[in-house]
Amino acid sequence: MKTINIGILGYGVVGVGVAKLLKQKKQLLESRTGAVLNLKTIADIDTTTKREVELGTTALVSDANLVINDPEIDIIVETIGGETIAREFILKALENKKHVVTANKALIAGYGNDLVKVARDNLVDLAFEASVGGCMPIIKSLRESLVANDIKSMSAILNGTCNYILTKISKDGSGFEDALKDAQELGYAEAEPSLDIDGFDTAHKLAILNSLAHGMEINLKDIYVEGIRNITPVDIKLAKEFGYTIKLLAIGKIHEDHVEARVHPTMIPASNPLSYVDKSMNAIAIDADATGQTMLYGHGAGMMPTASAVLSDIADIARNIISGIKRRVPILGYPEDNIKPVPILPMEELYTRYYFRFEAQDHPGVLAKISGILGENNISIKSVHQKGKKRNGKVPVVMISHTAKEAWVQKALKEISKTDSVAGRPVVIRIEDTYQE
Numbered sequence: 001m002k003t004i005n006i007g008i009l010g011y012g013v014v015g016v017g018v019a020k021l022l023k024q025k026k027q028l029l030e031s032r033t034g035a036v037l038n039l040k041t042i043a044d045i046d047t048t049t050k051r052e053v054e055l056g057t058t059a060l061v062s063d064a065n066l067v068i069n070d071p072e073i074d075i076i077v078e079t080i081g082g083e084t085i086a087r088e089f090i091l092k093a094l095e096n097k098k099h100v101v102t103a104n105k106a107l108i109a110g111y112g113n114d115l116v117k118v119a120r121d122n123l124v125d126l127a128f129e130a131s132v133g134g135c136m137p138i139i140k141s142l143r144e145s146l147v148a149n150d151i152k153s154m155s156a157i158l159n160g161t162c163n164y165i166l167t168k169i170s171k172d173g174s175g176f177e178d179a180l181k182d183a184q185e186l187g188y189a190e191a192e193p194s195l196d197i198d199g200f201d202t203a204h205k206l207a208i209l210n211s212l213a214h215g216m217e218i219n220l221k222d223i224y225v226e227g228i229r230n231i232t233p234v235d236i237k238l239a240k241e242f243g244y245t246i247k248l249l250a251i252g253k254i255h256e257d258h259v260e261a262r263v264h265p266t267m268i269p270a271s272n273p274l275s276y277v278d279k280s281m282n283a284i285a286i287d288a289d290a291t292g293q294t295m296l297y298g299h300g301a302g303m304m305p306t307a308s309a310v311l312s313d314i315a316d317i318a319r320n321i322i323s324g325i326k327r328r329v330p331i332l333g334y335p336e337d338n339i340k341p342v343p344i345l346p347m348e349e350l351y352t353r354y355y356f357r358f359e360a361q362d363h364p365g366v367l368a369k370i371s372g373i374l375g376e377n378n379i380s381i382k383s384v385h386q387k388g389k390k391r392n393g394k395v396p397v398v399m400i401s402h403t404a405k406e407a408w409v410q411k412a413l414k415e416i417s418k419t420d421s422v423a424g425r426p427v428v429i430r431i432e433d434t435y436q437e
């Protein structure tokens, strides 16, 4: 049986998971791939902390070059994270004609187009199943299983930290700060949680999915991103009363000559299965023309779910190697020459429905004033509700709009904020209720 040598760069949580799974599932992997997947060397600056892996013949070294420059190593797994050293090591590994497997979504979202070119020039593979949705086989699904489909849209919950926080606020009425603290204590959220709660991690993942779905260059910079910091228990409660759940969604939709790509808190109805995805779980709903709706649900993070996805890439590459094939499936699902830049719709051009909550003065004419400004800006209101108790002379007024243009909404809200009819900034949450089976 052919032996394929593997090196790991970075022996933290994911690196340990990959080493563990390679060791624990040695026989299963051999019988499924027809190759011996030999973990030859692991490199990490910390070689002394005890990890719960029986290394056997695997060497643990502090110098990454001993992995990157080892002529016997076929596949290098990067589990360092970040965009500096990881990028440098991946580039060196690709140039040394090693296949690379990574879980690093920030790196693929930010530098993927260049890395793909380097991999192509060196005739090696670059694989990143673990970069989006943890264990869910979304990359393989888009590149292979759905190859005969036009992907019309994708809506996804891709950040376990945000989903945990929103679920916590919804279930027990916690405020955002308390829910965040709880997520940090449970190890979901980082001490510096911005990457997750401000939506950037979700945007990284959406940039990757859009590229695979539509044959477009990876484009992170034009994705609209809004996180969950301003979501209050009041809005979650009111949303529930109207039959909606608030989720941080990644939304990607194809139009004739552009795509929509946006990440923001979104109100979705109970008919949308994503509304039942709770706690730290992730899910991706794909609407494609031949399949209709397809959904993947699973753990978006964690040692073993992530390691499972990394192993699926290792096994794919190992199978290619033993069949004498290189790069059987294009890295971004389309041969590189077929990948085009596709513009992302500027957010001001978006048409959708909206939930507004105003803290309105409780005196005659206020509602007429607010609705008047909305009307002057073409925004048609479907329903108006005065909800909750009067506080400091103000009452919460909620309005649900018909479809309106984002630019009109932002202009109207600015005008409303300038009047003395409302206090503070109005709350705006976009509604996505187009889910069809």
Ligand code: HSE
Pocket: 158, 159, 160, 161, 162, 188, 196, 201, 300, 301
């Ligand atoms: N920080 C991410 C999350 C996990 O909270 O889902 C890794 O992508």
